[in-house]
Amino acid sequence: MAETIKGRGSRQYLAGRFERTVSEAVDDGWMAPEGDPVSAPDPLRPRTQVREETARSIISSNDSPDVGFSRSVNPYRGCEHGCSYCFARPSHAYLGLSPGLDFETRIFAKTNAPELLRREFARRSYRPEPIALGINTDAYQPAERRLGLTRQLIEVMLECRHPFSLITKNALVERDLDLLQPLAAQQLVRVHFSVTSLDPHLSARLEPRAAAPHARLRAMHRLHAAGIPVGVMFAPAIPWVNDHELEAVLEAARQAGADSAGYVLLRLPHEVAPLFRDWLQAHMPQRAERVMSVLRQMRGGRDYQAQFGQRMRGQGRFADLLGQRFTLAHRRLGYADVRPHRLDCSRFIAPRMPSAQGELF
Incomplete structure (x- = not known):
């Protein structure tokens, strides 16, 4: 059985559901000796690779009745946080990559995302929605931290007075206080923090490269003190793993300044189910079946x-x-x-794109 990998939520390169063939590595004794420069990379220390890509569009739309938004923007594909339960893991299968380790080690950055967003806002037919x-x-x-794509997107939001919300597990959001404060003053932003557990040891296993729980709560408090409305999402709720912490998480977030709260039951679409079962066997084998x-x-x-209506909450007595x-x-x-403060769409100002004829006024 594969060993757990420090700093990673998955421990295998599970093939995506669209793959026609599946390869499996087998050591036949002909591997190069340890220390040899031609040796294969250590499978227990997979490095993160960030590849820059040029996106064709940036605003995604949905009509799902059980989510609180109809438009979203994602500057990255894949996520190094490595959350073992992440519902987005199956999206890497569309790239011919593994929803397992590839999802958290092969990240795609949409470097033209700020430019695309400004271009969308400038369209005459565009109508603002959060x-x-x-x-x-x-x-x-x-x-x-290195690429700053999210910060650039927020700069476009501020420039155009466009309302938005965000949800994160990283205290890095504090870096952008200088942008979030003037946005909040105009009712243009809300920040939600996803807090799965207050136990740093459990959190480190569930979401190995996300900020520690106390760091998220500290960031929440600092944003609240700066006048930025904040909320908490207890997600995912996992029976016999973290569900007993629901009340404690909501209380800690309330003390940190949260004015809204929600929860989502664990979702296991497509490849997430076998990946999470494998995580349970690695970290909680005694209670995996329960x-x-x-x-x-x-x-x-x-x-x-x-x-819809069941995927977020489930059914039955529990x-x-x-x-x-x-x-x-x-x-x-x-x-x-x-x-909770409502986001204001009336302040939107369409950007002026560069013109080949120059500016007349």
């Missing part, structure tokens, strides 16, 4: 149900109990008494 930034993969993952059994009870006897616990904690902590 944009969700960094939904499929975290916009503040480690590559952002976890999957309860999940299947909440998913109609299957690993996952993709139907799902109902989880929902009741959230409702009670939400009310007790005062979230229900706070009306």
